[in-house]
Amino acid sequence: MKNKMIHLDQTDLPTSWFNPLPLFEEPLDPPLNPKTEEPMKPEELKEIFPEGSIDLEMSQKREVDVPEEVSEKYKIWRPTPLIRATNLERELGTPARIYFKYEGASPPGSHKPNTALPQTYYAKQEGLKTLTTETGAGQWGSALSFTTSQFGINAKVFMVRVSYDQKPFRKSMIQSWNGDIVPSPSEETEVGRSFLKENPDTDGTLGMAISEAIELATKSEDAKYSLGSVLNHVLIHQSILGKETRLQLEKDGQKPDVLIGCTGGGSNFGGLVLPFLKDIIEEGRDIKLIGAEATACPTLTKGNQEYDYADSGEMTPLMNMYTLGHDFVPDGIHAGGLRYHGMAPIVGRLNSKGYMTARAFEQTDIFEAALTFANTEGYIPAPESAHAIKAAIDEAKKAKEENEEKNIVFNYSGHGNFDMAAYDDYLAGKLEDVYHEGPEQ
C-alpha cells in the first residue's frame, strides 16, 4: 500500500456539480406556499432565497457548471483527501477496504462550506449585502461566516440561545470571520419578541431561529435567507465531495460497493451519493447506500413522508419530505446536526424508492465507534460523523463474516474539536441512549 491518503491536484477539482433531478422518473413534489398551500413559483421563492439558489433548485440540467469565482474559493481547502482506513481495517480483521472522505479539512471543519460558498456567491452577484441564517451547535453558522467573509458581505446568524450560552467557541469562530451573531429568540425581530413575551426564559429552538432569520430576510431589501441543508440546491452543491470521491477511488483503482453518510437534513449523505446515482439508476450497478441517523431523531426510519414545514414557526415553504412533525423537539443528544425533524426531499425519494437503507444508532454505540476510529485512524470525529463510522464498522464486520472483499466508503463530515465535552460525558459514563418512536403512522 503506497498511498493511504489519496490526493487530487487542484487542477482535478471538479468543474461541475451533479444534479440528480433529471434522473428521477417522476419529478419531486413542489414546495407549497405556507399560507395558500399552492405550489410556489420561482419568483416567490426568490423573495426568500438568493436567485442563484432557486435557479438551481429547479434546474433540469444534469451537470451544472461551478462558477469560476466559486472554484477559486473552493481551492482554499478542496479537494479534500480520501483516506484509506488501513489501521481500522486491521483492527477489525476485515477483508473489506474502508475509505473515508475527510471533510474535516475545511476552515470551519465540516462539509458545510461546500454550499455556503456558492450561496454567498449568488448573493454577492445579486447585490445583496447580508445573508441571514440560523445555527444550532454552530457548524452552519460558522461555515456561512467563513464564506461571507470571503466575498465581503455580512452574515447575520441567529444562534439557538442555549447553544449560544453553552458553546461559546463556535460563537467566537463566527465573530473571528466578522459574522454578526445574536442569541435567538432575540429582540431584533417581531417573531423573536413574541417568543420572548410568551416565555422570557426560553432556551430557544432551531425552529424559532429559522423564523427570525426568515423574517429579517423578507423585511430587508438587501438581505436574503440561506439554508444549510434539506433543499435540492444544497445537496447539488455538496455533490462536489462525491465527485472528488469518485475520482479518488478511480485513482486508487477501485469502485464503491457501499456508500455511507450520516443523515440530519441529508446534505452530507446526499453530497457523497449523488454522483453515483447514474451508476445505480441508469446502469443498474449494485451500490448499497446507507443513511445513518440517531435513534433520538429517527426521521427516515420512523417518520412519515408528507408535506410539512421546515421550521416550527410555520414560516417556511411546505416540503413533501420524511418528517417527525415540525413541532417535534428532539432530546438533547450530542450530535446536534442530526436533531432535525425533516429530511431532504431528494434523500426521501431515494428512501421511498428503495435505493437506500436508513439505520438508526444509539448514542453510546456511536461514541464507542468514534473512539475505535480515533485509536486506529487518529482523527477524533464529530458525533454526527461517528454515526457514519458506526455504520461503516458494522458493514466491515459483516464483510468479514461473509468473507467479502468490499469497498466501503463513508463521509467523515466533520472533526470533533468543538465536541470534546461530549467525549467527556461519554468517557465519564454519563451518556444515555435515547429512542424516539416517531409519530403515528
Place this chain on the structure above:
Amino acid sequence: MKNKMIHLDQTDLPTSWFNPLPLFEEPLDPPLNPKTEEPMKPEELKEIFPEGSIDLEMSQKREVDVPEEVSEKYKIWRPTPLIRATNLERELGTPARIYFKYEGASPPGSHKPNTALPQTYYAKQEGLKTLTTETGAGQWGSALSFTTSQFGINAKVFMVRVSYDQKPFRKSMIQSWNGDIVPSPSEETEVGRSFLKENPDTDGTLGMAISEAIELATKSEDAKYSLGSVLNHVLIHQSILGKETRLQLEKDGQKPDVLIGCTGGGSNFGGLVLPFLKDIIEEGRDIKLIGAEATACPTLTKGNQEYDYADSGEMTPLMNMYTLGHDFVPDGIHAGGLRYHGMAPIVGRLNSKGYMTARAFEQTDIFEAALTFANTEGYIPAPESAHAIKAAIDEAKKAKEENEEKNIVFNYSGHGNFDMAAYDDYLAGKLEDVYHEGPEQ
C-alpha cells in the same frame, strides 16, 4: 494559478530526516549532568530518554533513515499541504509570493506529532510500557497521547494544574486517545508532594510538571521521559516538514527567499529551516531565516546564551542555550507554546552565528495578523502560529515597498480551534501587550 494547494503524493513522503550537526564547524556544547556538571555520557542520558532518541541526539549522520514503521504512521496525515496564500497576497498588494506549510492537518492539530511518533516508536522498540511527559496548554500532551495510542503503549501526562482546570478540552482529547492525565503538581511523585506541601493551592508551572514526569520516568523500570522541543533529536524529526516544503516549492517551480517560524522551544522553526541549511552554509545561498517570538518571553532577542536547566526543578541536564533563566515565569499570554525560558541549542547556534534573525511581537499585533489571515486565507491559526504570520506579513509589506518579487514561506504550526477564548479576549479588547526586558546581560 492552477494549484493554490500543493500536495505531495505519499509515495513522495521523505524517507530520511535531515541532521544539521555535521554542518556546524564547531560541535554544539554537550549537555551537563545537573549534579556533577560534567558532560553527560549517552548511557546517562538513556536512563532518562528512549535510547533511539539519544542515539539520534548525538548522531553525525547527515541523512537519517526514517524507520519504516514510523513512515507508515506518518501517512495518517503526512505529507501536509503547502498552500500559496494568494488571497493574503492580494489583500496586501504585495509582489511577494507567500506560502504556508499547513501543520494544522495532523489529528492533534499541530506539528508536534512529527517527533512524538518516532519517540514513541523508539520506546516501543525498547520494550517500554510508558512515556511520561509534561504539557502546558495541552498541544504536546495530546500529540504524545495520539502517537502512544498508535503504538499501543501508555502516555502519562502531567498537565499544569491551571491549564488542566481552564482548558478542559485538551484533557478530553488526551483521554480520548487513552492518555493518562493528571494535574501537576500531583500526589503521585515525591517532588509533586513537596511542591504541594510548600503551596497547596499552587497553579503549577511547566517546570514543576517536567520535574514530576522525570521523577516518574527515572524511578520506573519500564517508563522513560519524552520532551517535545529543544533537543537535537526533536528538531531533526521535525525536519520532515521542511523536507516536504522543499519538494513542494520545487513542484511549484520556486525557491525560498525567506523562511519563518515561531520560536517557543525552537522545534517548528527548526523543522522548517534545517533542510535549507545546506544551501545557506555550504552553497552560500541568501535565505533569510526569521524566528518569531513573543515580547512577553523574548528568549532569543533578550536572553543570555549560557548553561541552564530545562526545568525549574533543576532535574534536567544543563544545556548551553539562549535562556531567560530557568526560574523565569512568563506572563500569561495566550500563545502558551511560546512561554518557555530556553531555546533549542541548534537554533541558538543559528542565531549566534548570524544565520537567522529573531523578532519579538506583541500580543495585540499577532491577533490582528491572525484575523487578517483568517479573513483572507480562511484558516484561524493558533496564537503561536500567528507570530509567524505577523512576521510574514511584515516581510510581504517590505517586499511591496521595495517592489521585490520574493518567496516568503512560513510554518503554520497549528490551528486555533482550541484557542477561541483567546480570540474572544482580543475581539473584546481585553488583551494587553506584555514586554519582558530579559535578564541582566
